[in-house]
Amino acid sequence: MSRSSVQDADDLETRPSAASVAEEIVGSVEEDIVLGRLHPKERLVEEDLIERFDCKRHVVRQALFQLEDIGLVExxxxxxxxxxxYTPEEVEHLYAMREILELAGVDALPLPAPSSWLDELxxxxxxxxxxxxxxxxxxxxxxNIAFHRALFAATGNPYLADTINEFAQKAHGIRFIAIADSDSLSRARHEHQAMIDAIRRQDRDALRELCRQHLLPSKNRYLQLHPTRR
Structure with missing residues (x-):
């Protein structure tokens, strides 16, 4: 085998797969949206993504398809x-579904709680x-993602937990306003602790209400700042 053939083989072994690069693009764009580096209606230019991630056009397009499927890109x-x-109507529908799913998740959580689960939370x-x-x-x-995934993973129903996670991910394009707000972060931190305390007390009703209230700040902030977004 020639030296160039050996080098080509080594490159193939070390080069990331198209699927892994597409996942990297999806994660990076999702993070950019949530952290406010990308804004609603902002165009995602394929050439820019190709240069940023040093990949082929079909990989970028695969990532864009995935982002569209998630609900972060159109x-x-x-x-x-x-x-x-998101339109106000879409926000209301999305958060109505999130409330239905998360309350069903709370109802399925094991109480009394295993100590290993409480330690993880x-x-x-x-x-x-x-x-x-x-x-x-x-x-x-x-x-925040890790906390909520650990919370609902304890339902023991992977289909329910995956659907809760799926709808939470769809809301990332709405949550970007609240995540940069110090009052919202302080409230979220307080509510996370209150959820753990409710689980320790085996108070399912309190946990249901905490989870319901926990959804509201991002939704309300988005609707207040963009009441006629189309």
């Missing part, structure tokens, strides 16, 4: 892909709280 024929801008909450104190919004975003 692709308009002959115009391109844009960060999704407490450890994630401590890390989340530290990220809030440090104003590390990227870590706040990812640890």
């Amino acid at each position: 692709r308009i024929r002959n115009r391109g892909a844009f960060v999704k801008a 407490s450890e994630l909450h401590q890390r989340y709280s530290a990220a809030v104190d440090a104003q590390d919004l990227r870590r706040v975003f990812h640890l």
Whole structure:
């Protein structure tokens, strides 16, 4: 085998797969939307993404299809892909579904709670709280996801937990306003601790109400600031 053939083989072994690069693009764009680096109706230029991630056009298009499927991007024929801008009606419908799903999740949680689950929630909450104190919004975003996934994973119903996660992800294009607001972060931190306390007390009714109230700040802030968004 020639030296160039050996080098080509080595490159193939070390080069990330198209699927892994597409997942990286999806995660990065999702993070950019939540952290306010990309805004509703902002166009996602394929050439920019190709250069940023050093990949082929078909990989970028695969990522855009995935982002559209998640609900964070809308692709308009002959115009391109844009960060999704939710109408007030869409926001109401999305959050109505989130409330239905999360309350069903609360009803399925095991009480009394296994100590290992409580320890996991407490450890994630401590890390989340530290990220809030440090104003590390990227870590706040990812640890918030981890906390809620750990909460609803305990239902024991993977289909319910996956659907809760799916609808939470669709709301990332709405949550970008609240995540940069210090009062919203302080409230979220307080509510996370209150959820853990309600689980310890085996108070399912209190936990239901906490989860319902926990959904409101992002939804209300989006509707207040963009009441006629189309």
